[in-house]
Amino acid sequence: MIRSLFRHASMTAFALCLLVSGCAGEPSESGRSRLAVQGDEEPASAERGAEHYASHCARCHGADGAGTVVYERSIQKAKGFTDLVQKGHGGLAALPIFTDNLLESIEMHLAVVESAPELAVPEKARKLYERHCIACHGPQGLGGSLAPITITGHPAIASIVRNGEGAMPPIPASTLSDADLDLIQRYLLSIR
Known part of the structure; x- marks a missing residue:
């Protein structure tokens, strides 16, 4: 219960930080505001995904998407990644502010990144x-x-x-x- 509440609060805080930090939103077909990213008309690429993943996702999901203390489960090969981010799942808040193009780039990055080797605990x-x-x-x-x-x-x-x-x-x-x-x-x- 505490973990679920913390995850929800963390994701909500993350979304609010993105909005407050001056991210200009543009409405999508569904009317939801999406993160306006300069050069969003560029084709999706793993390189672009790596840049945005490092800026928006790595703090909670780890540099390789394998999870961290905040979110322990791996998102590397998550099925329905775009829906998970835009609609939320299992008590995690939705983050519908990312464009489909940006999410595709992040997903491409996660598909090629290797998991960090398991660190031995001393x-x-x-x-x-x-x-x-x-x-x-x-x-x-x-x-x-x-x-x-x-x-x-x-x-x-x-x-x-x-x-x-x-x-x-x-x-x-x-x-x-x-x-x-x-x-x-x-x-x-x-x-x-």
């Missing part, structure tokens, strides 16, 4: 988790003396660790650096 990450987390959250983050970690793929984990929430005490950067916190989060994703 042993240090496991040891950090054991030192700072295992006593309350158990060996798999599924619960121990307190509660399961239910937000392992959620960016708010850093905020909860730093500020505390419920029975979770705040852990300052002087105790656990941002780099170490990132390692712990990667470790949690690797064991699930």
Whole structure:
């Protein structure tokens, strides 16, 4: 539920940022506003898709479309990619502001991009988790003396660790650096 709400909020915020940042919209046949992109009359190409993917999509979906902490599922070979973006799916907000031409370019880019190799989570990450987390959250983050970690793929984990929430005490950067916190989060994703 929290993940679904966060995804919806993230996608809505993303769409609002695009609109507020001065993206001029032009109505499509359906009357929806679309992102007006200079040179949109250019034929769709993977190169053009790579440029726009990096600007508009990579933050949430990863450089290769394989997913990130914000959106864990791969969109590399998503069936009905254009419909997914324009209409939304599974609780994700629709982003109907992209033209069909631009979406075709992004889809072409995703078809040729290779997945990044699986990054090995260093042993240090496991040891950090054991030192700072295992006593309350158990060996798999599924619960121990307190509660399961239910937000392992959620960016708010850093905020909860730093500020505390419920029975979770705040852990300052002087105790656990941002780099170490990132390692712990990667470790949690690797064991699930």
